[in-house]
Structures are given as C-alpha cells and as structure tokens.
Amino acid sequence: MGKPKVVLGVSGGIAAYKACELLRRLTESGHEVRVVPTAASLNFVGEATWAALSGNPAGTQVWETVHEVPHVRIGQGADLVVVAPATADMLAKAAHGLADDLLTNTLLTARCPVVFAPAMHTEMWEHPATQENVATLRRRGAVVIEPAVGRLTGKDTGKGRLPDPEEIYEVCRRVLARGAAGPDLAGRHVVISAGGTREPLDPVRFLGNRSSGKQGYALARTAAARGARVTLVAANTALPDPAGVDVVRVGTALQLREAVLGAAGDADAVVMAAAVADFRPAVYADGKIKKKDGQEPAPVNLVRNPDILAEISAERAREGQIVVGFAAETDDVLANGRTKLARKGCDLLVVNEVGETKTFGSEENEAVILASDGTETPVAHGPKEALADAIWDRVAARLARRTA
Ligand SMILES: Cc1cc2nc3c(=O)[nH]c(=O)nc-3n(C[C@H](O)[C@H](O)[C@H](O)COP(=O)(O)O)c2cc1C
Secondary structure: OOOOEEEEEEOOOOOHHHHHHHHHHHHHOOOEEEEEEOOHHHHOOOHHHHHHHHOOOOOOOOOOOHHHOHHHHHHHOOOEEEEEEEOHHHHHHHHHOOOOOHHHHHHHHOOOOEEEEEOOOHHHHHOHHHHHHHHHHHHOOOEEOEOEEEEOOOOOEEEEEOOOHHHHHHHHHHHHHHHHHOOOOOOOEEEEEEEEOOEEEEOOEEEOOOOOOHHHHHHHHHHHHOOOEEEEEEEOOOOOOOOEOEEEEEOOHHHHHHHHHHHHOOOOEEEEOOEOOOEEEOOOOOOOOOOOOOOOOOOOOEEEOOOHHHHHHHOOOOOOOEEEEEEEEOOOHHHHHHHHHHHHOOOEEEEEEOEOOEOOOOOEEEEEEEEOOOOEEEEEEEEHHHHHHHHHHHHHHHHHHHHO
C-alpha cells in the first residue's frame, strides 16, 4: 500500500503560515501531500514554500498542467482533503458548490472525507451566512472543526482562531484511520461532560473526586473526528482544549447541570462522562474554617445534588435524543450497572470498575456498555479513545435508526 494521499487546501487567512507546520507534520508522518492554495492565500505564504515543503507542484488555477486535468485528478485521487485555514469565503464557496479555482474544483471532485478548519474574525464566524454554510457542509458529511478562542489577527481576541497545527493533524489522523467508516456523526450535535465536580466547603477547600477528564476528552476528540459538532462541559480538568470542540468550563455539580441543560436543547446525544458529586456541603463558609484549640472540628453536613443523568433521561430536550451515562463501581460492577441503567432511564450505561489505580487518570480503560434493549458489549482493555469509539458506534447506530 502506498502512502495515504492528502490534499492540503490553504485559503487566504492570516493563519496560512500555520499550515506550513501542518504540512510538515503530515509529510513527516508518512503522508503524500499535495498543497492546493488559493490565489488570495499566496499573499500570506508563497507557492515556493508549498512546493518545496511538499515536493509537489502547488498551483492555484485549473489552467496549469492542463494535460493532467488537475481539477479532476487531484480530488479523485485523495484519501483526505483538509482545508486549513478555511476562510469565510471558502466555506461559502464550498457550501454552494462554486468551482472557480483549483481548490474549489478539488472539493467537488473529492469523494474522500473532507475536513475544514475555519479561521476568521469572530464577527465573520458568527455571521448567520457563515453559520448556515457550516451547517450545510456538516449536513453533507464534511468535518468542520470549531475554531479556537484566543488572539486573532490584530489586538483583539475571541472565537475564530485556527487550532494548533498538531491538533488539526490529530483530527486528520483520526479521520483517515476511520477509512470507509467515514464521519458518521456529521451534522449531529453532541454534548459531553468530563472531569470531576468540586463542591466548595470554604474558600480553600472542596469535596472532589479523582476524575481526570481523560475519558470525556477522548469522547470529544473522537466525536469531532466523526464529524459531530461537540460541546464539552469540562469540570476542573487540567487538559488542553481538544481541537474543534466548544469547551464550557465549570466547577460544581450545579454549574455542570446548568451548562449541560443549556447545551442539550438541540443535542442529538448527551454523554455524561463527568464524575458529578452526589452531595455538597450544606453550608459554605465565607472564611477559611479554622482549627480551634481543644475543640473537635464541626461535622460537615451534606445535602444531595440533583441527579442530572436521571433528569436529562426523563425530560429529553428533543425527541429521540440519546442519553449515555457512566457508572464507576468498586464491586458487583455489572449488577450495580444494570440496576443503575433501569433507575436512570438512559439509553446506554458505560460501566467500569474503579479504584485508586484503575481508570482514574489512566490512559486506558475497559468497560461494558449496557444498553436499554438488554444488550451488553464488553470493550477490552485499551486506550480511552477505543472505548470512546465503541460508545459512538452504538450512539451512531441508534441515531441512524431514529432517522431511518
Ligand atoms: C490581512 C488579511 C487577513 C485576512 N484574514 C482572514 C481570515 O483569517 N479569515 C477569513 O475568512 N478571511 C480573511 N481575510 C479575507 C480573505 O483574504 C478574503 O475574503 C479572500 O477573498 C479569501 O479568498 P480565498 O477564500 O479564495 O482564499 C483576510 C484578508 C486580509 C487582507
């Protein structure tokens, strides 16, 4: 088998220079890359840079090397097309099927997965025209990764930044690895909670848990690579924002509930991977609780937190929404899991055994996915992304049945 063939489309945004790094990453990891820049993008990075770094010609027009019919051949031969940065203009052209240069022709002839990494000012990104173009592209099966939040071209900051080249590379790698399975969550919106809540006792102390957020982040990365629009509600994680994902940061169970319910309104699936505290201190002390000589500490009274999983399962924000829960158990794992699935009323429950050295913080996981129809799918010990993909396989199958 030859090297996977990647077309790197570069459109005319200030972030075009970051595509040099992406190109490097792709060629160094064994991909054959053909760069197709737009004429506007050559104002930022010249043709010579693309040709030298890729080892291939890097023309912008359909009128060059016409005998090779590049406007058809490049797209037909590709295993993946990634457009980074994708300008507002390029998203509009792609959504409407325009074909006035080599890149737009390539986008029409490609039958492989297509990834767009948009980058632009916040106003351009938020404009209804751009948002509708993005929705159209997603509905047709393209993977459009959400721009990052941060410093933009000038002194301003906001949403619209091109994610780091390494992160775009990781999305490309995952999309390529799926091969013919393709982006089966394209056009879907999924909400994922990750991490562990912290329930404050006083300004310096909290009740927390050992969740690192790694499983939830793996779910977010894999869902993005399968084409979903992803909202990740992250509770107290130290992990970097995954590329192409909207991240909402929260602290407590009540904040997590608000963020999940807020995002779930139009979600096709909600996956509750966060470890949410069942209880919180009944009283929050405004000042640090002090030791007092000769006195025992006052007992900490707890009150129940709302059961978010049961709540979203009982009151689905939209018809056919798939709800997935996690159950971390220390003993009688499966029996407890089955009872919890019935009690919570969710569609899938991912049950795993936990302990100080198991699951929490680890790069790997093993679990059984229990389904409301009684099926049980064991997922062997392996990377958290493998478990995440096994969960999405089941969610995607259910969503496909819903729309069939
Ligand atoms: C300095 C400068 C920076 C620009 N940055 C962006 C950008 O980040 N995103 C974007 O959508 N358009 C940006 N534009 C506007 C595009 O270059 C313009 O819409 C162009 O027509 C895009 O052509 P293309 O999509 O064929 O590459 C920028 C323009 C200039 C002059």
